[in-house]
Amino acid sequence: MYPPAFEYQAPDTLEGALAALAELGDEGRVLAGGQSLIPMMKFHLAAPAHLVDINRISELSYIRRSNGSLCIGALARHNDVVRSDDAKASDVVSSAAPWISDPLVRNRGTVCGSVAHCDPEGDWNSVMLAARAEVMVQGSSGSRRVGIDDFIVSYFTNSLETGEMVTGVCVPIPSGATGGSYMKLERKIGDYATVGVATQLELADDGSIAQAGIGLTAVNYQNTRASAAEDMLAGEMPSDELFAEAAAAAASASDPQTDVRGDADWKRNVVAVFTRRGLAQALASAGS
Amino acid sequence: MQITINVNGTEHTADVEPRRLLVDAIRSDFGLRGTHIGCDTTSCGACTVLVDGVPMKSCTMFAVQADGASVTTVEGLKQGAELSNVQKGFAQEHGLQCGFCTPGMMLVSTALLEENPDPSEDDIRWAISGNICRCTGYVNIVKAVQWAAAQNGGEEG
Numbered sequence: 001m002y003p004p005a006f007e008y009q010a011p012d013t014l015e016g017a018l019a020a021l022a023e024l025g026d027e028g029r030v031l032a033g034g035q036s037l038i039p040m041m042k043f044h045l046a047a048p049a050h051l052v053d054i055n056r057i058s059e060l061s062y063i064r065r066s067n068g069s070l071c072i073g074a075l076a077r078h079n080d081v082v083r084s085d086d087a088k089a090s091d092v093v094s095s096a097a098p099w100i101s102d103p104l105v106r107n108r109g110t111v112c113g114s115v116a117h118c119d120p121e122g123d124w125n126s127v128m129l130a131a132r133a134e135v136m137v138q139g140s141s142g143s144r145r146v147g148i149d150d151f152i153v154s155y156f157t158n159s160l161e162t163g164e165m166v167t168g169v170c171v172p173i174p175s176g177a178t179g180g181s182y183m184k185l186e187r188k189i190g191d192y193a194t195v196g197v198a199t200q201l202e203l204a205d206d207g208s209i210a211q212a213g214i215g216l217t218a219v220n221y222q223n224t225r226a227s228a229a230e231d232m233l234a235g236e237m238p239s240d241e242l243f244a245e246a247a248a249a250a251a252s253a254s255d256p257q258t259d260v261r262g263d264a265d266w267k268r269n270v271v272a273v274f275t276r277r278g279l280a281q282a283l284a285s286a287g288s
Numbered sequence: 289m290q291i292t293i294n295v296n297g298t299e300h301t302a303d304v305e306p307r308r309l310l311v312d313a314i315r316s317d318f319g320l321r322g323t324h325i326g327c328d329t330t331s332c333g334a335c336t337v338l339v340d341g342v343p344m345k346s347c348t349m350f351a352v353q354a355d356g357a358s359v360t361t362v363e364g365l366k367q368g369a370e371l372s373n374v375q376k377g378f379a380q381e382h383g384l385q386c387g388f389c390t391p392g393m394m395l396v397s398t399a400l401l402e403e404n405p406d407p408s409e410d411d412i413r414w415a416i417s418g419n420i421c422r423c424t425g426y427v428n429i430v431k432a433v434q435w436a437a438a439q440n441g442g443e444e445g
Binding site: 001002003004005006007008010034035038039041042043051053055101102103104105107108189190 | 289305306307309328329330331333336342343344345348349350352353396414415417418419
């Protein structure tokens with residue numbers, strides 16, 4: 001299978017990539033790991049006229065902690081996160097990384113590419129919702145940081161303007177005791193999630209929940225924040241009963257479709273089970 | 289575009305369209321047919337090659353992206369006139385039936401042993417989990433990798 005013909009360039013600096021994107025306008029598309037974009041081009045679901053390959057921009061391959069955040073550059077591969085000691089600062093990030101697709105895709109695909117792709121069956125945007133990440137966006141006229149809720153617009157749609165690209169994503173590392181988890185049900189390694197749930201709990205000094213984050217994968221037209229469940233948790237002392245109530249609220253925030261991976265009611269139940277288990281794991285991790 | 293890729297220690301050049309897939313450059317432009325095309329949709333791992341030592345699906349990479357890189361294909365695994373330990377392991381433990389997935393399996397196994405010379409069974413199964421064997425010969429594939437690890441000084445599985 002072959003994609004439609006396209007023009008190609010591979011600048012070796014961020015400035016070069018931004019200049020190319022500015023000149024190309026709507027014709028230009030960033031190629032990072034390509035593990036989603038290239039298959040889409042082969043299926044003729046995407047047909048960019050011009051690819052700006054960022055794989056030679058080594059300055060974007062970082063994973064580092066700075067100013068209370070864990071930041072992942074646009075060229076950091078999934079497996080870089082699996083291997084990174086810095087990434088262990090965020091449970092929800094480090095627990096999700098080994099679940100991305102398969103080992104070969106993890107060697108090539110990038111976290112930020114997945115974030116930008118906004119596939120509702122992608123795992124990373126649920127993680128970013130739970131962790132309240134900010135997406136670092138740059139265009140030739142300047143840079144801005146976009147909260148993940150505003151970055152995700154809809155099914156395969158982000159809020160990048162013409163000429164802009166994602167240069168990284170930053171996850172705040174709360175100063176208080178914090179734990180998180182990512183739970184994913186898949187039929188086989190490499191398959192999309194049947195259901196995925198990302199959770200994060202930040203505890204106050206008295207042991208109550210200061211802030212909760214819950215992101216849902218593959219159960220709506222976009223990765224979804226379970227806001228009602230989060231609100232139910234905030235300010236309360238953690239307990240099994242509270243987690244069960246939050247789990248039910250998270251399930252209510254999902255609207256899964258019946259498909260080859262299972263029927264809708266069963267998937268909604270998996271959301272509840274994963275939310276409850278994920279919160280328990282996040283709590284145990286925060287306390288350790 | 290003019291590209292130069294070092295494949296198994298030999299420089300190959302070709303003039304390719306940007307959309308030329310790496311797997312087709314290797315098979316058709318460079319004439320190395322050991323790398324297989326299975327699903328052609330990033331699912332099966334039959335087209336696995338090592339790009340600068342890292343296993344990747346060559347059906348999901350453009351040849352222009354490998355310009356200047358060193359690629360290892362199954363033809364590059366042998367050590368002089370001898371098969372590598374991974375190759376010998378597949379022969380010794382009957383790690384293949386039809387053989388279609390075998391080049392990819394041997395390349396991910398080679399990369400695994402490079403990084404972890406004494407892998408557990410779980411490590412091996414994890415490493416090959418992006419490669420599909422439709423003969424369902426995974427048990428013997430795992431044994432083959434364990435055999436190779438034992439030759440390299442690791443504990444015998």
